[in-house]
Amino acid sequence: MMSRLHLFEFNDSSWCPGFVRDSVVEVLGRVIAGGDIPESAAPVLARFISRAGIKRMLDLGSGTGLTTAAIVRAADDLGQDSMPEVILSDLMGGREAGGVAEICNGHCRFWPDPVNAMAVDPAIAHDGRSFFCVFHHFRPDEAIKVITAAVDSGKAVIIMEPFPRNPLYLRVLYLPSLFAYLLNPFRTRRHRLLKFVFTFLVPLLPFIGLWDGLVSTTRIYDEEQLRAMAVAAGPDYRWEFHRLSLGSFRELNFFMGFRGGGKDG
Numbered sequence: 001m002m003s004r005l006h007l008f009e010f011n012d013s014s015w016c017p018g019f020v021r022d023s024v025v026e027v028l029g030r031v032i033a034g035g036d037i038p039e040s041a042a043p044v045l046a047r048f049i050s051r052a053g054i055k056r057m058l059d060l061g062s063g064t065g066l067t068t069a070a071i072v073r074a075a076d077d078l079g080q081d082s083m084p085e086v087i088l089s090d091l092m093g094g095r096e097a098g099g100v101a102e103i104c105n106g107h108c109r110f111w112p113d114p115v116n117a118m119a120v121d122p123a124i125a126h127d128g129r130s131f132f133c134v135f136h137h138f139r140p141d142e143a144i145k146v147i148t149a150a151v152d153s154g155k156a157v158i159i160m161e162p163f164p165r166n167p168l169y170l171r172v173l174y175l176p177s178l179f180a181y182l183l184n185p186f187r188t189r190r191h192r193l194l195k196f197v198f199t200f201l202v203p204l205l206p207f208i209g210l211w212d213g214l215v216s217t218t219r220i221y222d223e224e225q226l227r228a229m230a231v232a233a234g235p236d237y238r239w240e241f242h243r244l245s246l247g248s249f250r251e252l253n254f255f256m257g258f259r260g261g262g263k264d265g
Contacts, residue, residue, distance in 0.1 A: 002165060004225065005218040010208050012137050019191035019198075021092070022064075023205045024212055026188055027180040029066030031173055032133065033103065037162055038067075040246055041132075042074035044254050045158065049075070049128070052156035052258055054084045058126040060117040060146075061134030062088035062110070068132050069104035071160075076105050083107045087126060089115035118145040120153070128156040135159045136219035140229075143221065148233040150257070157257040164243075164251050165220040170213050172250060177213065181206040226255045236260065 010016045011024040032038070049057070059068045065088040076083040086104065089111040100108060111124060117131075117138075129150050138146055150157045163169035184205075185196035198204045221229075223241040230239045237257045244252040 002218070004165060004221065005215075006139055007215045007218060009137075009212045009215045011212050017194075019194040020205065020208060022188065022190055023181070023184060023195055023199075024209055025063035026066075027177060027184055027209055028133070028213075029064045030180050030184075030187075031176045032162065033066045033070035035176065036246065037252065038070040038074040040244060040252055041071050041160055041254075042078055044160075044242060044244070044252075044256075045071055045075040045130075046078050048156070048158045048256050049084060052128050054128040054156065056085045056087065056126045057128040057130055058087045058089060058111075058115075058120065058124055058155075059108075059130045059132065060089055060115065060120075061131060061137065062090050063134070065100040065108060065110060066103065068130065069100045069108050071132060072104040072107050076107060084128075085109070086130075087111050087124060089124070091116060118142060118149055120149065122153075126155065128158070131157075131159045133160065133162055136161060136216055136221065140225075144229045144232055147229050147257070151233040151237055151259075154259055156259065157255075159226070159255040161220050161253045163217055163220065164253060165217060165222060167214050167217045169251065170217050173213065174210075177209060178206060181209055220253070223253075223255070230255075230257060 011021050062068050068086065068088060072083065072086050086108045088108050091114055093112065093114045115121065135143065147157065181199055185192055185199050188195055195205065199206065226241065227239060230237065237259055239255065239257045242254040246252065
C-alpha cells in the first residue's frame with residue numbers, strides 16, 4: 001500500500017469560494033447516496049448502534065447530509081432496531097441539501113451552528129459519533145485529537161471510508177461524478193448561476209472535484225494508523241476494524257470503538 005499523503009484539496013481550504021465547496025460536497029453526497037454504498041454500510045451501522053446502545057448519534061463533517069441520510073435510511077429499512085435520532089453537523093455549519101429529511105425517513109436533522117469534531121459543544125446531547133467519508137480530511141495530529149475527544153467524553157465511535165488508500169479505487173466513480181456535476185447546477189439550492197457558469201462555460205468544477213477525489217484516496221488512514229491513534233486516545237475502549245469488499249476495486253473500511261466493549265451481540 002502506498003504511503004499516506006496529505007496533499008492540497010480545494011474543499012477543505014479556508015480561502016476556497018463557498019460555491020466550490022458546496023459543489024464538491026453536493027456531488028459527493030448524491031453519488032454516494034445514489035449508489036450501493038448505503039445498503040452495503042447499513043448492516044455495519046445497525047450493528048454499531050445496537051452494540052453501543054445509541055439513543056442519539058452525532059454525525060461530524062456531514063457536508064450536505066446526503067451521504068449520512070442515505071446510510072441511515074438503509075439501516076432503518078433493515079428493521080432490526082429502532083433507529084436513533086441523528087444530528088448532522090459540519091465545521092462550516094448547516095449546509096443541508098434538499099430532501100435530506102425524506103431520504104433518512106425523518107431520523108436526521110441538522111445542527112445549525114458550526115461543530116468542531118475536536119471540541120464538540122457539550123450542549124449537543126449524544127452518545128455516539130459517526131464520521132462517514134470524512135475522517136481522511138483530518139491531519140494526523142487532528143485525527144488523534146478527534147478520537148481522543150470522543151473517548152474522553154465516553155462516546156462510541158464509527159468511522160467509514162468508501163475506499164482504501166489507492167487512487168485506482170476511485171475509477172468506478174468517475175462517470176457517475178461527471179454526470180452529477182453536469183446536473184448539479186439544476187438541483188442545487190444555492191449559487192445556481194455560479195455553479196452553472198463554472199460547470200458549462202468555464203468547466204472548472206468537474207476538474208476540481210476530480211482532483212479532490214484523487215487526493216482523498218491518498219489521505220485514507222489504514223488499520224495500523226487508526227489503531228495507533230486509538231491506543232493513544234485511551235485504554236478503556238474496544239476497537240474493531242472491518243473491511244467489506246464490494247467486488248473488483250470496491251471496498252468499504254470501518255473502524256469502530258466501544259467503551260468497555262459495548263453490548264454483547
